[in-house]
Every structure is written in structure tokens, then in C-alpha cells.
Amino acid sequence: MNHSWVEVDLGALQDNLRLLRQRLGEQVGLMPVLKANAYGHGALEVGRRAQQTGTHWFVTAHLQEALGLKPAVDGARILVMGVVEPTAVELLVAQNIIPIVTSEEHAVALNAEAGAHGLRLPVHVKLDTGMGRLGFTWLEADAVLPRICALPNLDIQGVCSHFAAVDPDDPARAGVQLERFGHGRALLEQLLGRRLFAHMSSSRAFLHLPEGLFDAVRIGILLYGYGAGAFQDELPLRPVLQWKTRVIQVKSVPAGFPVGYYGSWHSSEPTDIATIALGYDDGYLRALSNKGHVLIRGARRPVVGRVSMNWITVDCGPGSGIRVGDEVVLLGRQEAAEIWADELAGLCGTIAYEILTCIHPHLERRYIG
Ligand SMILES: Cc1ncc(COP(=O)(O)O)c(C=O)c1O
Structure with a gap:
């Protein structure tokens, strides 16, 4: 997938x-x-x-x-x-x-x-x-x-x-x-x-x-x-939408390894970089380059390098154990960790409305509940 x-x-x-x-x-x-x-x-x-x-x-x-x-x-x-x-x-x-x-x-x-x-x-x-x-x-x-x-x-x-x-x-x-x-x-x-x-x-x-x-x-x-x-306390509304994908490649890289266009990020130590098939074409804003986080295996992982049209790269840390096929949460909850649209909006200098409406209509919506 x-x-x-x-x-x-x-x-x-x-x-x-x-x-x-x-x-x-x-x-x-x-x-x-x-x-x-x-x-x-x-x-x-x-x-x-x-x-x-x-x-x-x-x-x-x-x-x-x-x-x-x-x-x-x-x-x-x-x-x-x-x-x-x-x-x-x-x-x-x-x-x-x-x-x-x-x-x-x-x-x-x-x-x-x-x-x-x-x-x-x-x-x-x-x-x-x-x-x-x-x-x-x-x-x-x-x-x-x-x-x-x-x-x-x-x-x-x-x-x-x-x-x-x-x-x-x-x-x-x-x-x-x-x-x-x-x-x-x-x-x-x-x-x-x-x-x-x-x-x-x-x-x-x-x-x-x-x-x-x-x-x-x-x-x-x-x-x-x-x-x-x-x-929020008197009106405990819950976000309705989560946005998810899967890891498509993991590579273990040495210290000093450049990631993404123009090498805007370099590893400071040996680490695992996970690549995810999603980019600004899907509505994941380029402003999240070197700023956003995603959730993998229940932990926050920083988006490193520039967000490109169809792929992003994530620093998973050395010996992460993360594998191709692992679920990635861009918006939502995984175990105890959460990322919601207002967090991404804050990082991009925008509002949750824009984060939500930018999620491209071409992506499959799965309805639960
Ligand atoms: C005319 C009008 N009414 C209602 C709304 C709903 O606003 P909100 O999402 O803040 O409830 C909007 C949103 O932009 C609007 O333009």
C-alpha cells in the first residue's frame, strides 16, 4: 500500500x-x-x-x-x-x-x-x-x-x-x-x-x-x-479525521548523511531514515519540511529534509526496528501519541481549516463508526 x-x-x-x-x-x-x-x-x-x-x-x-x-x-x-x-x-x-x-x-x-x-x-x-x-x-x-x-x-x-x-x-x-x-x-x-x-x-x-x-x-x-x-472541557469534541499511510523504504545511514532536496538536513549520528509515499501533492504542506512529526510504532518521529511532491523522509533514530509496511500516522493517534491538525497548522503559520481542506480529494476516505 x-x-x-x-x-x-x-x-x-x-x-x-x-x-x-x-x-x-x-x-x-x-x-x-x-x-x-x-x-x-x-x-x-x-x-x-x-x-x-x-x-x-x-x-x-x-x-x-x-x-x-x-x-x-x-x-x-x-x-x-x-x-x-x-x-x-x-x-x-x-x-x-x-x-x-x-x-x-x-x-x-x-x-x-x-x-x-x-x-x-x-x-x-x-x-x-x-x-x-x-x-x-x-x-x-x-x-x-x-x-x-x-x-x-x-x-x-x-x-x-x-x-x-x-x-x-x-x-x-x-x-x-x-x-x-x-x-x-x-x-x-x-x-x-x-x-x-x-x-x-x-x-x-x-x-x-x-x-x-x-x-x-x-x-x-x-x-x-x-x-x-x-x-473543550464542557464541550469534549473529538477530531473526526485521521490521516495514515505506511513506510515504503527504510535505510540505515551514517552520520553526516544528507536527506532531501539540497540536503537541508544531515544526520548528526548513524540513524534510520524511513521514506513515506506522501507529499505536497497529497496536501502534506511543504512548510512542514524539517518541522513536522509523524507517528510510527507509537512514537513521534521528525520529518527531515524537504517535503517533496510525493515523498517525505522521517528520522527514526538508530536501530529503530522500523520496517517497510509499518503504519504511519500523519494526523491522529497511535498508542499514547497524538498529532492533530491544529499542531500542524501552528507549525505552518496557518489554521486547522487549511490543513484539513488541503488533504487531497484523490486520497481514499475510509469510513468507520
Ligand atoms: C459563511 C460561512 N458560514 C459558516 C462558516 C463555518 O465556519 P466555522 O467552520 O468556523 O464554523 C463559514 C466558514 O468558512 C462561512 O464562510
Whole structure:
């Protein structure tokens, strides 16, 4: 077995879902975020298990993701948080996929296309309350939202936004966004004469900002077992994904032996170097060169030399006894030793999200639990 594989523990996912639901209570819905192939875990399997345990709303970034997910979660509603092309209106209605409306131009085009097909398109209005990315800004809300609400073929069912920063040490930043959201939401509800389904929080806001829960939360990273931070004791989430492979060659080398491109590492004593068939092509970041560790035979072993496209090299120490075929853990647990995505992220100056979503889709996902 030359290739690495990803082990996804759907039992851990189910436990995480249960813990999150317990904390949310009955009044606030949970919308699992399954974009980027469920953060690398496999959107279909994650969606299917989440639906089996009582989840009926899902979130993706793109229409293509929603269409791919739909057969696995038939009967559920999927909200697409990116910009959906107006030409997709018939498909959206037929598949119960809800787009967000992000600008007046977008709204007018969706409205026209829906009208041309004799349809009324359910949508959520996206308010940009400070993220500066998608949606109607608070600066234009008063002028534009009345025109959006007057479009006859849009059935505005929800209103949403996204926090740019949730910082317990600087609550004013999120506070300003909450105020802007409150204003935009109230205006829409007044214009339409009915209450809208409101959602604004992702994982961090869910943890730190009870005022931001509204009707539902869009939870991604917590579902996959990361990001609980100081809440980990009361919310004992478990990482869902492990990444594994096997040793493909072991060589015993003398002191002063160069390893990898440009010999960026030399052995300081005789040692065993294990080669593993995995590299940055698979999503093992090159920034882990001479920094990362892997687990073999229950111990941490340093990645030495540069990570190359398809192989990495690991210093196993003299007389390691390590053999071709031994299991290697890149992310996960082996005996008492553990390496998780936040550790690798720290070494690479990034976040666990990037470590997880960079694990290449071409690698086999094995589902357990
Ligand atoms: C619009 C939106 N909502 C929700 C989420 C989920 O965020 P998290 O994984 O931090 O819960 C994201 C993630 O990037 C997002 O872009």
C-alpha cells in the first residue's frame, strides 16, 4: 500500500453533533457546513450521517457542492452561501436548494429568471455587516432593501450575515456587526410584514456570543472536532479525521548523511531514515519540511529534509526496528501519541481549516463508526 488514506470516524461525528445540539438547546437549529467536501471529510457521508441523526438543513459554498450532496440528503434543504448563477433557478426550485441574494444586480437577475419560468424562488438575503465579502452592506441597506423586497418572484425566507471577528477581548467588533444585522433584519421584516429565519453565527460566535445565535447556527470546524479551545472541557469534541499511510523504504545511514532536496538536513549520528509515499501533492504542506512529526510504532518521529511532491523522509533514530509496511500516522493517534491538525497548522503559520481542506480529494476516505 503506497498511498495514504483518510479514516473518518462517523461515530465521533455523531457524538460531536449530539454535544453541539445539547448546548444549542431546542430553540436554535444546527446547520452543518459541508463545503469543501465537509472540510475534507467527505460531504456525502457526513451529510448522510448528520441527516440520520436529525439534521435537515445543510450549508455549502457552491451550487455544484449542493447538487452533489443532494442525493445523499434527499428531503433536506441546502443553503448555498456563494453566488448562484441566475440560470440555475429551475434547478434550485426543483432540488430545494436555497441561494443567498448578495447584491441588487444578483437579486434582479434571479427575479427575472424566476419570472421567466413562472416560479417563485425561495432565497435568504445576505447582509454584509462588516466582513466586506458578500452581501448588501449596512451603508446601502436602507436604500436598496425596499427594492429587493418589491421583487415579486423572490420569496425572501431568511436573512443572514457572517462575523469577521469574534474576539472575547474586543467584543465591540462583533457588537457593531450585531447592531447592523439587527437593523437590516428589522427593516426586511418590516418591509415584508413577517418574521424571517435569521442566522449569523459560525463556530466561534456560537461559543462566545450567545446574542448571535438567532434561529440557527452554521457550524463547520466544531463539527469536525476542532476549535473548542477553552470550551473543550464542557464541550469534549473529538477530531473526526485521521490521516495514515505506511513506510515504503527504510535505510540505515551514517552520520553526516544528507536527506532531501539540497540536503537541508544531515544526520548528526548513524540513524534510520524511513521514506513515506506522501507529499505536497497529497496536501502534506511543504512548510512542514524539517518541522513536522509523524507517528510510527507509537512514537513521534521528525520529518527531515524537504517535503517533496510525493515523498517525505522521517528520522527514526538508530536501530529503530522500523520496517517497510509499518503504519504511519500523519494526523491522529497511535498508542499514547497524538498529532492533530491544529499542531500542524501552528507549525505552518496557518489554521486547522487549511490543513484539513488541503488533504487531497484523490486520497481514499475510509469510513468507520
Ligand atoms: C459563511 C460561512 N458560514 C459558516 C462558516 C463555518 O465556519 P466555522 O467552520 O468556523 O464554523 C463559514 C466558514 O468558512 C462561512 O464562510
